Amino acid sequence: MIGKVLGKRYEIIEKIGGGGMAIVYKAKCALLNRFVAIKVLRPEFINDKDLLDKFRKESQAAASLSHPNIVNVYDVGEEDDIYYIVMEYVNGKTLKEVIKEKGKLNKDEILDFTRQIALALKHAHANHVVHRDIKPHNILITEDHRAKVTDFGIALAATSSTITNTGSIIGSVHYFSPEQARGGYTDEKSDLYSLGIVMYEMATGRLPFEGDAPITIALKHIQENPELPSQYNPSISKDLEIIIMKLLQKEQINRYANAAALIEDLYKVKNNFELGDMDNTLRMEDSPTQIIPMVTANEIKELTENRRKDSNSPTNKNNREDGKKRKILIGSAIGAALLAALVFTFAFFYISDFLKTEDVVVPNFVGMTMDEATKEAATIGLKLNVTRKPDDAPKDEVIKQTTSPNMKVRKGFEVKIVVSEGSELAVVPDLEYKDEADVPSILKKNGLVAGDVKREPSDLPIGTVINQNPRAGFKAERGSTVNYVVSEGPATAMVVMPDLRGKTLEEAKAEITKNKLQVGTTDPKYSDVYAAGLVISQNIDPNVETPEGSVVNLVVSQGPENPGSNEGETEENNNGNTPVTKQITINLSTYSGIVNVEVYEVTALSNVKIYGKEYNLDNLRPEEKIIKVPVTGLGSEQYTVYINGENKGNL
Incomplete structure (x- = not known):
C-alpha cells in the first residue's frame, strides 16, 4: 500500500497501526495539503457482504459527528476492492499506552481525560450514535493532553477478545457491558459502563475482570462485582471511587442517566463539592439476581456423578459418623424447623400465585401512531415513556424505541419511545470556506440537502465554498436544497498586447516579459522596409486582450535580400x-x-x-x-x- 494513491488524492506514506479488522496508514491529501489517517479494511473481510454494508453505513454515520474530542471522519471510499475511511491524523499516543507507561494516573488526569471522553459521548449520543467499543485503545491523547475518541460506529474488531451474537460483533470483552455480554439491547448507558472500566484502569493500572477465555470474562461482567479501586490504589478519593462504581452497575437503570449527569459529578469532584448520598444506588445485595448461562443436561449429569463420588470418599464416611452423633442433639430443633418450613412453603406457593408476573414480547412500535402505540402497550400490559422531537416523519408517528422488538420483558415494563413532532424550519449552516467534500454531510446534519453547485474563479483554494444561497442563518423547510458556489482557483488575468513592430529584438523581448507574456519563436525574414534586427510582425495583433502567459512569436528583419x-x-x-x-x-x-x-x-x-x-x-x-x-x-x-x-x- 505504501505509495499508493486512493481517491486520486490520498497518497499512502507509512503504516501507523492496525487491529483485527483494519490497518491504519498515514497519508498525504494532495487537494488540501494535509496529513490524514486512512483505515483500510483487511482483505479477508471484503467478501463479507453484511460486514461491508455495516462498514459503509456506520462509517457514514460517524462522519456526521463533529466535536473537538472526536477524531473527525473526512471521507469514505472504495477503490479496486480496497474499502477505506479517511480520518483526522492525530499525533500522539493511545490512552492504553499512557496507562502502561504510568501504571496509575493521578486524580486530576483521571478527571480531565474522563470529562473529555464524556463530552465526546454526550455529543455522539445526542446524534443517536452509540460507540459500543469504548476502550483505552480507541482514545488518542495528543501532545497537549487533549483526548480524542476514535472508531465511532465501526466497533467491528475481529480478535480473540471479542464476543459475537448471531454473527454481529458487539464489543471488546474486557470493556463491554453486561447487556453486551448477554447479547441484549445496548444503548448510551452501555458506553458509560465501558467508560467506567476505562476509569477503573486509569485509577488502578489494572482491569476489574480477567480470565483465561473471553467467555469467562464475559460471565464475570454479568455475575461478579468488581473489587473496589481503593483496594489497589488506597490514595484514590472516595468520591471518585463512587463515580467509578456507579458506572459499573450491572443494571442500566442504576448507572448515570446520561453523559451530562456524569460530567456534572466530575465537575463536583474536581471542585471538591459534595456528591450527596449514593449509598442506596451503590449498595450490593448478598445474593443479587443475576442472568447466568443456561446449564445443559450433560452438565447436570456430570455434576450429579461428581457429588456421588465425593459422598463415597473416606473423609465423607467419617463425616457421616460424626453426623449421627450431632443428629441426636439437634433432633428437636429440626422438628421445629421442619414444621415452620412446611408452613412457610405452603404460604409461599399460595401467595406466589397472586404475585406471579408473566413475560410479554415487546412489539415494534416504530411506524405506529401515538394512539396505536398506546393501545398496543395497554393491551399487552406495557408502559410507555414518551419523548417528542422534530423529525421528517409525520407528526405523532413513533420514530424510535429503546427496547428492541421481540424482546421478552415483564408485564408493566416501561418502554421508551421517541415520537415525531413533525417537520420544522431548519437553520441554513454557514458553508463559506468549507471544503466541498464536507458540504453534503453538514447539510444533512441540519436537515437540508445539496442543490446546484457552480464553479467560479477565486483566490481561495480549489474546492472551497465561496458563496451560498440561501445565506447562512436563513430558515428553510427541512429537506429543502441549498445552492453553493465552489472555487476553481485563481482566474487568468488579461493583458493588452503591445505593438512590437519596429522594435529591436531585445526591446521586444523586454516588452513581452514586462507584460507577463512568454517569448516564443523568432523567425528571420528579409525585408526591404525594416532594417535588420527590427521586428517585422507578431503572431498576436497589437492592442488585443490576451491571457497572461500567452506565447508571442516574432518575425525579425534580416534587411534587404540583396x-x-x-x-x-x-x-x-x-x-x-x-x-x-x-x-x-x-x-x-x-x-x-x-x-x-x-x-x-x-x-x-x-x-x-x-x-x-x-x-x-x-x-x-x-x-x-x-x-x-x-x-x-x-x-x-x-x-x-x-x-x-x-x-x-x-x-
Missing part, C-alpha cells in the same frame, strides 16, 4: 523598380539624458513604425550622437522622425 546590388546606384539611373537602401541621419547632439528615437514610413493608409530605440546620450561620445537609420524602398518614399514623441518633420 543589399549590395544597389551600391553606387544613383537616383538618376534608378528606374523606380529596384529597391534602394539609404540612410536617415538624425543629429542628437543638442539633447541630453535618455532620448527615444522612432522612425515611421508614411503610407497612404497609415504610418508604419520601422525603427524605435532609446539612447542614453550621457554615455555616448559626440560622434556617436549622430544616428544613421538605414531605410529601403522603391522610388520616392516618405518618412517621419519622432524624438521623445515630438514630430521632427518628414524626410
Whole structure:
C-alpha cells in the first residue's frame, strides 16, 4: 500500500497501526495539503457482504459527528476492492499506552481525560450514535493532553477478545457491558459502563475482570462485582471511587442517566463539592439476581456423578459418623424447623400465585401512531415513556424505541419511545470556506440537502465554498436544497498586447516579459522596409486582450535580400523598380539624458513604425550622437522622425 494513491488524492506514506479488522496508514491529501489517517479494511473481510454494508453505513454515520474530542471522519471510499475511511491524523499516543507507561494516573488526569471522553459521548449520543467499543485503545491523547475518541460506529474488531451474537460483533470483552455480554439491547448507558472500566484502569493500572477465555470474562461482567479501586490504589478519593462504581452497575437503570449527569459529578469532584448520598444506588445485595448461562443436561449429569463420588470418599464416611452423633442433639430443633418450613412453603406457593408476573414480547412500535402505540402497550400490559422531537416523519408517528422488538420483558415494563413532532424550519449552516467534500454531510446534519453547485474563479483554494444561497442563518423547510458556489482557483488575468513592430529584438523581448507574456519563436525574414534586427510582425495583433502567459512569436528583419546590388546606384539611373537602401541621419547632439528615437514610413493608409530605440546620450561620445537609420524602398518614399514623441518633420 505504501505509495499508493486512493481517491486520486490520498497518497499512502507509512503504516501507523492496525487491529483485527483494519490497518491504519498515514497519508498525504494532495487537494488540501494535509496529513490524514486512512483505515483500510483487511482483505479477508471484503467478501463479507453484511460486514461491508455495516462498514459503509456506520462509517457514514460517524462522519456526521463533529466535536473537538472526536477524531473527525473526512471521507469514505472504495477503490479496486480496497474499502477505506479517511480520518483526522492525530499525533500522539493511545490512552492504553499512557496507562502502561504510568501504571496509575493521578486524580486530576483521571478527571480531565474522563470529562473529555464524556463530552465526546454526550455529543455522539445526542446524534443517536452509540460507540459500543469504548476502550483505552480507541482514545488518542495528543501532545497537549487533549483526548480524542476514535472508531465511532465501526466497533467491528475481529480478535480473540471479542464476543459475537448471531454473527454481529458487539464489543471488546474486557470493556463491554453486561447487556453486551448477554447479547441484549445496548444503548448510551452501555458506553458509560465501558467508560467506567476505562476509569477503573486509569485509577488502578489494572482491569476489574480477567480470565483465561473471553467467555469467562464475559460471565464475570454479568455475575461478579468488581473489587473496589481503593483496594489497589488506597490514595484514590472516595468520591471518585463512587463515580467509578456507579458506572459499573450491572443494571442500566442504576448507572448515570446520561453523559451530562456524569460530567456534572466530575465537575463536583474536581471542585471538591459534595456528591450527596449514593449509598442506596451503590449498595450490593448478598445474593443479587443475576442472568447466568443456561446449564445443559450433560452438565447436570456430570455434576450429579461428581457429588456421588465425593459422598463415597473416606473423609465423607467419617463425616457421616460424626453426623449421627450431632443428629441426636439437634433432633428437636429440626422438628421445629421442619414444621415452620412446611408452613412457610405452603404460604409461599399460595401467595406466589397472586404475585406471579408473566413475560410479554415487546412489539415494534416504530411506524405506529401515538394512539396505536398506546393501545398496543395497554393491551399487552406495557408502559410507555414518551419523548417528542422534530423529525421528517409525520407528526405523532413513533420514530424510535429503546427496547428492541421481540424482546421478552415483564408485564408493566416501561418502554421508551421517541415520537415525531413533525417537520420544522431548519437553520441554513454557514458553508463559506468549507471544503466541498464536507458540504453534503453538514447539510444533512441540519436537515437540508445539496442543490446546484457552480464553479467560479477565486483566490481561495480549489474546492472551497465561496458563496451560498440561501445565506447562512436563513430558515428553510427541512429537506429543502441549498445552492453553493465552489472555487476553481485563481482566474487568468488579461493583458493588452503591445505593438512590437519596429522594435529591436531585445526591446521586444523586454516588452513581452514586462507584460507577463512568454517569448516564443523568432523567425528571420528579409525585408526591404525594416532594417535588420527590427521586428517585422507578431503572431498576436497589437492592442488585443490576451491571457497572461500567452506565447508571442516574432518575425525579425534580416534587411534587404540583396543589399549590395544597389551600391553606387544613383537616383538618376534608378528606374523606380529596384529597391534602394539609404540612410536617415538624425543629429542628437543638442539633447541630453535618455532620448527615444522612432522612425515611421508614411503610407497612404497609415504610418508604419520601422525603427524605435532609446539612447542614453550621457554615455555616448559626440560622434556617436549622430544616428544613421538605414531605410529601403522603391522610388520616392516618405518618412517621419519622432524624438521623445515630438514630430521632427518628414524626410
